[in-house]
Amino acid sequence: MPRTIGVxxxxxxxxxxxxxxxxxxxxxxxxxxxxxxxAALxxxxxxxxxDRETVLAFAETVDVITFDHEHVPQEILRELVDRGVPVHPGPDALLYAQDKLLMREKLSELGLPVPDWARVESIEQLDDFIAEHGGRAVVKTPRGGYDGKGVRVVAHGREVAEWFTALAEDGRGGALLVEELVEFRRELAQLVARRPSGDIAAWPVVETVQVGGVCSEVIAPAPHSAGKLADVAADIALTIADGLGVTGVLAVELFETTDDRLLVNELAMRPHNSGHWSMDGxxxxxxxxxxxxxxxxxxxxxxxRDDWSVMVNILGGPAEGALAxxxxxxxxxxxxxxxxxYGKDPRPGRKVGHVTAGGDDLDDVVYEARATAAIFQD
Amino acid sequence: MPRTIGVxxxxxxxxxxxxxxxxxxxxxxxxxxxxxxxAALxxxxxxxxxDRETVLAFAETVDVITFDHEHVPQEILRELVDRGVPVHPGPDALLYAQDKLLMREKLSELGLPVPDWARVESIEQLDDFIAEHGGRAVVKTPRGGYDGKGVRVVAHGREVAEWFTALAEDGRGGALLVEELVEFRRELAQLVARRPSGDIAAWPVVETVQVGGVCSEVIAPAPHSAGKLADVAADIALTIADGLGVTGVLAVELFETTDDRLLVNELAMRPHNSGHWSMDGxxxxxxxxxxxxxxxxxxxxxxxRDDWSVMVNILGGPAEGALAxxxxxxxxxxxxxxxxxYGKDPRPGRKVGHVTAGGDDLDDVVYEARATAAIFQD
Structure with missing residues (x-):
């Protein structure tokens, strides 16, 4: 059996x-x-x-390639596949995690619920979309964003003028993604895993709390998710995993709107912060x-394993010294x-660790997790 | 904070x-x-x-020394302590895990329940003990035994004549340990951990099943242990941990006799097979x-974390190929x-891994654990 995993x-x-x-x-x-x-240990x-040569040489030392992030260029991934290296998730799937415009197109094609969106190539197009959507919208760079980077809420297209300028200079005829500003009650995440032969397993849907675009807290399962909500969330993620051919863990970030719809926000094709609770829970x-x-x-x-699990990120860490x-x-x-x-040096805003509490009283569990995380943060 | 642990x-x-x-x-x-x-990773x-030099040099690279086994010579341990290296458990405690005669003396001194025992220096003394204890007894070499090695049930002193000969040749004036053959209903194990400053924590007492002197299966908690049995087992282990000054994990193997007493069989001053269930349970x-x-x-x-946890060792492994x-x-x-x-090559009788199942129906949990372990053994 293959036993060496290259990350x-x-x-x-x-x-x-x-x-x-x-x-x-x-x-x-x-x-x-x-x-x-x-992960240096x-x-x-x-x-x-x-770098093509670096990645190809690394692949020779392992049985299968997987990822800590989604940024490896498509051409390198495709060459690995052509050489017979198992790559999970593969380039055909990763494409949709790498490019948010392609992701929106594909999810719409699959009939999945997404916010209203458009591909915009100019400030004028963007202003038109904003005018049609209540005077504000979310603009995203299709590539390279994470943890709130490359995402901006704007009322005027000129607020992201420099993004259009950068696209023009890039010369690849790029565009920005604009989406309606969704009125949501809360954010959820649905984690699933899919193996190449097709089997899929879904964890319970969770509620995620973001602060400044960064995940701060996760409650598993999402409160009041028993019944239909859990089924709908799982169906969405299973449809995406199958439709995009994702292998490995897939995280689907969802909005629960104020009018009770679930809309797909973002995808991550790897283990994800919203799933850290599962290590213990x-x-x-x-x-x-x-x-x-x-x-x-x-x-x-x-x-x-518990009625409730709550994960709280340790962001930044102690002002002086180490977590330990x-x-x-x-x-x-x-x-x-x-x-x-995580064995990282503390730095403002950096994810340096997390804590997970579990039990049968949600208030107690939330308190335990938050109070513990607070000890590690100044 | 010290962060590098030398094992x-x-x-x-x-x-x-x-x-x-x-x-x-x-x-x-x-x-x-x-x-x-x-552990080569x-x-x-x-x-x-x-080797003194080897261990002293190793200790220079770490903040604290602990152990995978109890066989490091006392004189080396004591030199480490003299040099200010934190050693846990320390030599004063380890002594009683290294020498079963000293252990029996110490536990008797602490008033703890142990089988009848004696220090014997000759076949004649051994035969006297056997005669006084129903015609059979357990003879143990005080040092170097594990997993049933160095332990023999005998009816005549001459059956261990070669052990006496080896002792005589050793020239250190040694003796053997002889114990009554305890009629027990089952074997239990009580795991505790003690930190140098004195705090102690006890896990639930477990039932252990030995096959050929090797641990085969552990049920946590031990069936029918709620109430007094659990308290008595925990008290015994806490008294030993305190009395011997053990630091780190201590496993106390116990006999539950047919007349409902608990007697201390063996001690291990390190994580122990009887505690593997705790990793998941x-x-x-x-x-x-x-x-x-x-x-x-x-x-x-x-x-x-579960009503019941059952751990089953994978002994030997597949006749061909690897566990994976x-x-x-x-x-x-x-x-x-x-x-x-454990990443070991399969070999008859060797502990190469273990499985743990958990749940609320003991019969189901036992079945799940045994059936899984069986898949890995020919």
Whole structure:
């Protein structure tokens, strides 16, 4: 059986694949952007994921390629596939995680619920869309955005004039994506895993809380999601996973609108912050599941282990010192909470770890998780 | 805060500390007996743990020393302590795990329930003990035994004549330990963790099933242990941990006699096979807890996450190929069972992995765990 998984990218997602791999007797090799990355404790090769030779050479040392991020260029991914390297998710699927315009087109084609959107190539086109949608809209650069970067709410096309200028200079005839500003009650995320042979497993839908475009907190399952909401969310994600041919973990970020619709916001084709709770709160965590999926092994059960799980990100970390300097205080006050430390240097706004609490009283669980995370943040 | 833990020995116990360390942002360094050991994916130095220079040099690279086994010589441990290296458990405690005669003396002194025992220096003394205890007894070499090695049930002293000869040749004036053959209903194990500052946490008492002197199966909690039995078992282990000054995880193997007494059989001062269920079945697994304890951090909660957890060892492994070759069959049939693969080559009788199932119906859980383990064994 193939047993060596090559991960391109060495952030916390690659790092958290390591414990799952150790337990299953699998080996992780990482292509890291630089020294001292989060996953540097696996076998690491340092190199540029945009460099063809580097990636091809790395692929020779592993049985299957997967990812910590979605930024590897299509032409390199396609050459890997042509050479017979298993790549999961593959370039045909990753395309839709790499380009938000293509994603919107494809989801509309699949009949999935999305916000009103348009491809705009000029400030005038953008202003027309804004006028038709209540005077404000969300503009996104199709490529390269994450955690709120490359996303702006505008009332006038001129507010993103420099994005149009950059597109014109790029010379590839690009466009921006504009979407209606959705009035939503809350944000949800539906995580699924799909293996190449087609089997899919869905975790319970979760509620995600974003602060400044960055995920801050996740409640699993999403409150009041029993019944229809959970089914609709799972159906959407299963349809996307099948329709786009995603392999590995897929996260679908959703808006629950004030008029009770679910709309697809973003996709991530890899383990995702909205699924960190599953490491402690589900029978099979997303990192173990991702490894199973990319090796085309039968998927594990995705049920919750507790009535409620709450994950809170540690953003920034202590103003001075390291996360571990706070273990004494955090462990003493919160003996049931699981702490995950990404081994990164603290820096304002940076995701440096997360905590997960579980139990049968949601208020208690939310309190435990938030209070623990607070100890690690100044 | 100290963050680098040096583990002497590179078997599966060292290996299973790695995932816990990764999650907490800690570093494990291993002093391995040879290349290709189970824990070889941590930072590894190969060297002999009986060699003073090797161990002292290894200790310079870490913040605290702990163990995968109890065989490091006392004089080396004491030199480490004299040099100010934190060693957990320390030599004063480890002594009682290294020498079963000293252990029996100490436990008797602490007033703890143990089988009738004696120190015997000759076949005649042994025969006297046997005559006084119903014609049969258990003879143990005080040092070096594990998994049933160095333990023999005899009816005549002459059956262990070669052990006396070896003792005489050793020239250290040694003796053997003889114990009454306890009539027991079943075997139990009580796992606790103690940090240097004295705090102790106890997991639920478990039932262990041995086959040929090797642990085969563990049921957590031990059936019918609610109430007094659990309290007595925990009290015994807490008294031992305090009385012997153990730091880190301590496993106390117990006999439940046919006349309803609990007697202490063996001690292990490290994570133990009887505690593997806790990785998946308790809020804090024994490997995370051991790291907390040896770093003198507050201990985690030890409650069960399921009504029942059952751990079954994978002994020997597939006659041909590797454990991972059976993942397809095992994962497809048992999606809720957690599989742990130690990365060892299969060999008859060798512990190469374990599986843990959890749930609320003990019969189902036992079936799931046994059926999964069976897939990995020919």
């Amino acid at each position: 391109i990218g060495a952030g916390q997602l690659a790092r958290m694949m390591i414990p799952a791999a150790v337990e299953l007797g699998l080996e992780i090799r990482v292509l890291a952007e630089g020294e001292g990355m989060s 696996a076998a690491v090769q340092v190199g540029d994921y945009r 589900a029978t099979t965590g997303q990192f173990e599941q991702h490894l199973r999926a990319v090796l085309d092994l039968p998927l594990g059960a995705t049920g919750s 300097d706070r273990y004494d205080a955090a462990f003493a006050a919160h003996p049931t909470v699981k702490v995950h430390n | 002497i020995g590179a078997g599966q116990l060292a290996r299973m500390m790695i995932p816990a360390a990764v999650e907490l942002g800690l570093e494990i360094r291993v002093l391995a007996e040879g290349e290709g050991m189970s 941590a930072a590894v130095q190969v060297g002999d743990y009986r 308790a809020t804090t697994g024994q490997f995370e807890q051991h790291l907390r304890a040896v770093l003198d951090l507050p201990l985690g909660a030890t409650g069960s 070759d059976r993942y397809d069959a095992a994962f497809a049939a048992h999606p809720t069972v957690k599989v742990h693969n």
